[in-house]
Amino acid sequence: MKQSLSKIESAFLEEISQVSDADKIEEIRVSYLGRKAGQLTVLLRGLKDLSIEEKKLIGPAANLLRQKIESTLTEALQKAGSSAVPEFDLSLPGKISQDKSLGHLHPITQINRELIRIFQSMGFQVLEGPELDNDYYNFEGLNFPFDHPARDIQDTFFIDSKITREEPRDFTRNDWVMRTQTSNMQVRVLEQAEPPVRCIIPGRVFRNEAIDATHEHTFYQLEGFVVDENINIGQLVWTLKEIFRQIFKQEVKLRLRPGFFPFVEPGYEVDMFCVFCGGSDVSCKVCKGLGWVEMLGAGMIHPNVLAAAGYDAGRYTGFAFGIGTGRLAMLKYNIPDYRLYMQGDLRFLEQF
Ligand code: PHE
Numbered sequence: 001m002k003q004s005l006s007k008i009e010s011a012f013l014e015e016i017s018q019v020s021d022a023d024k025i026e027e028i029r030v031s032y033l034g035r036k037a038g039q040l041t042v043l044l045r046g047l048k049d050l051s052i053e054e055k056k057l058i059g060p061a062a063n064l065l066r067q068k069i070e071s072t073l074t075e076a077l078q079k080a081g082s083s084a085v086p087e088f089d090l091s092l093p094g095k096i097s098q099d100k101s102l103g104h105l106h107p108i109t110q111i112n113r114e115l116i117r118i119f120q121s122m123g124f125q126v127l128e129g130p131e132l133d134n135d136y137y138n139f140e141g142l143n144f145p146f147d148h149p150a151r152d153i154q155d156t157f158f159i160d161s162k163i164t165r166e167e168p169r170d171f172t173r174n175d176w177v178m179r180t181q182t183s184n185m186q187v188r189v190l191e192q193a194e195p196p197v198r199c200i201i202p203g204r205v206f207r208n209e210a211i212d213a214t215h216e217h218t219f220y221q222l223e224g225f226v227v228d229e230n231i232n233i234g235q236l237v238w239t240l241k242e243i244f245r246q247i248f249k250q251e252v253k254l255r256l257r258p259g260f261f262p263f264v265e266p267g268y269e270v271d272m273f274c275v276f277c278g279g280s281d282v283s284c285k286v287c288k289g290l291g292w293v294e295m296l297g298a299g300m301i302h303p304n305v306l307a308a309a310g311y312d313a314g315r316y317t318g319f320a321f322g323i324g325t326g327r328l329a330m331l332k333y334n335i336p337d338y339r340l341y342m343q344g345d346l347r348f349l350e351q352f
Pocket of ligand 1: 180223267
């Protein structure tokens with residue numbers, strides 16, 4: 001028996017040394033380890049007929065040989081560059097030592113993902129837009145005429161350079177800005193899309209603001225709009241209520257105040273009744289006991305904007321809204337200062 005083991009071993013080593021392609025190596029594997037007629041398999045099967053002493057002697061030697069054959073085959077396959085044998089087992093869990101913490105998502109990413117999930121369940125498409133944009137999409141197409149004072153509402157970062165890049169249309173002026181609002185996507189999308197349009201655009205926007213606990217030069221919004229025949233304000237209010245109900249996990253009360261944005265008519269500032277203190281606590285950090293908390297801007301898309309995008313404004317109507325997602329996350333996660341988002345301080349980030 002021992003002799004047959006060493007015969008098998010030398011025959012195997014001889015054969016394997018002569019081949020280098022994966023198919024041949026597989027043939028050798030079958031001829032030695034194959035389930036039915038592999039030489040070593042047959043020999044191992046014969047072990048059961050041996051006496052206990054013989055088994056003790058031959059058993060371990062035979063197993064050792066099997067391991068040796070297996071590892072030699074694996075090595076040969078690796079040399080042959082077979083994809084069947086990965087060098088790393090990617091399914092193994094990583095080693096996490098005590099002093100290394102796992103990464104996790106930024107609170108803005110978390111609120112965005114939550115909003116995206118909710119909007120998608122309501123049939124909204126998710127899009128992204130350019131952060132550096134032509135004046136046309138950020139202002140002109142949105143019914144901000146040149147030299148109109150409405151442009152001063154948003155402290156804009158104007159870009160010195162003249163940008164040349166492929167765009168879907170010609171621009172009146174080669175003036176470029178860091179977008180002040182995700183509304184820059186309204187005309188961009190409507191120009192390309194056929195109604196019904198239902199989409200959201202989460203993204204970063206920029207304004208030359210004096211920075212304090214509630215203002216950053218770089219902040220986050222989520223734009224949403226719906227355009228079709230017979231779209232109305234009731235649907236806007238229902239949509240916003242449903243979103244906030246799911247975000248704050250309770251029924252919410254909304255209040256619409258008139259608000260001016262050149263690209264909507266009528267336009268609104270939308271407030272939510274404080275879900276934290278119900279307006280009863282003067283020390284409430286969110287509403288200071290006033291009850292109402294300003295949440296977003298919204299309205300019915302101005303006919304001039306629909307027309308700029310090539311729509312028949314007599315036939316189609318739409319609503320639009322822009323939520324400050326950084327502000328929303330401050331409310332939801334009880335974050336006291338907007339500046340914390342941008343500082344990359346792990347003591348802050350690790351709390352989420
Ligand atoms: N873009 C506006 C802002 O940034 C918000 C808004 C979006 C208002 C859509 C109305 C409709 O202030």
